[in-house]
Amino acid sequence: MTPATTAAPGPPASLRRRLLATLYRHPRTQLLILLTPPAGWFGVVYLGSLAILLVAAFWYLDPATSAVVREFSLTNFERLIGEPVYRTVALRTLTVAFLVTLADMVIAFPIAYYMARVAAPRLRSVLFMLVLLPLWSSYLVRVYAWRVILAPNGLIDWTVQQLGLPGFSPGVSDFSMWLVFSYIWLPYMILPIYTGLERIPNSYFEASADLGARGATTFRKVVLPIVLPALVAGSIFTFSLTLGDYITPTLVSNSQFIGNVIYESQGVSNNVPFAAAFATVPVLIMAVYLLIARRLGAFEAL
Template sequence: MPAAPRLRHRVTLAFLLVPPLAWLIVAYLGSLAVLMVSAFWSRSSFTGAVVRTFTTDNLVRVVTEEVFRTTTLRTVGVALTVTVVCAVLAVPLALYMAKVASPAVRIALVVAVTTPLWASYLVKAYAWRMLLSPEGPLHWATGYSPGYGLTATVITLTYLWLPYMVIPVFAAFQRVPDSLVDASSDLGASDLTTLRLVVAPMVFPGVAAGSIFTFSLSLGDYIAVTIVGGKTQLLGNIIYGQLVTANNQPMAAALSLIPLTAILLYLFAMRRTGALENV
């Protein structure tokens, strides 16, 4: 390529890349840097103003206080439970959509899975609050309702984030060649053996990719648990309370490092599965 066209190509590429890269570096990474730095600040007990002097008191409290440790374990447990339930529900549904359903049924199922994403988060959460009410429709129909609490939180979060698991798993099943499945069958493998030894290794990166969404979204959620969680407290609620109610930004920042660290560790664990290539 001659020098002049090559230069124009580089200039055009630079104009295209500078705005998103600037947004990523300044707005996203910059805000994370401020968050991490502010975790080492303190707050004046008299005025409530942030004091920009270095201290590790907030981090020490996060590590040593029982309420924070218990809430962290509960939050991670909820996120993992939601992820597992979403995977259990998504895998058979995605398999049917990709390999069994007719084209018309497949389109209908894709629409059914993705349509809730267009509805308001709050509308969906409050709809589940009504359904799970001790005197709500679920109790009328079955005679039982979990009421508000940890179980209701897991159910609501599973509903909210299930499409984020179904779509990547569905895409992973579609990438499995039918000829490979037929070859396994021709060689004498049963359907279960084919699913376990041939299909599962090819689909697992899609499940792992979906789990990144469900885990991270559940880990940082604080609205659903406020609506259906009753007295249940997750990290998101405590961070919100420290920031808005207690007006303690440094403590909120220190607590925010817990889910941030958990997500980074989860991404590191998923990196070897090929999940990041399927996100």
């Protein structure tokens, strides 16, 4: 690592040195160089797109020509509120997101507890990896796998029949959708709870036991209050991801989600303004959800 002997590409070393020295003395310029590309990308591409989404939500389709009229109008929102089908779809999406979150909390807790408080360090890191892998990969394949498993004569149907019971094949149904959503987002709930549980000092358990509390009481009065922010943090993921999905409902149910209506409005009926208007609904829901989550301390547990 001897700088003097390093052959440098580009301008002669002396010129380069002077340039770099000038830069070194001007931290504002350095910051500008670092910040312009990412801030430009997010400011223009992403926030710009969100702004267009918001503006386009107030445009409308000319009924005669089906061309987009770029003028302010409340047509889309009147339709969203006026036609009961959209309320049903929004309510269904919310209900499923809520039930999925609930199921994930119940399923995630025992394994998170085992990982954080029972498993030896080596086993813990293996388990961590095993929970992490499905979180990052194979979303579509895992939904597709359940479609195959839940079909008539699939794995579940066959297993139930082997037990001597009449078959069970939920196939494409709301039950399947709830099950598959709970399965898909489960790692997002396990990991925050695991982190929350791992942070509890052992002395808290000892103190609780010394004061005469039994397992259940310790759980209710010590563990649960401490882990609550982590539970809420996990629920942000399970809730938001369910809310923003439309592939799972398409593949394993016959029900429509907010996302299905949005996708079909822009793709099938070419009504981008209406799709944009409906897309503001999940944004509003998440804004309210995040405000509540923040009050419950979930942001510190992230």
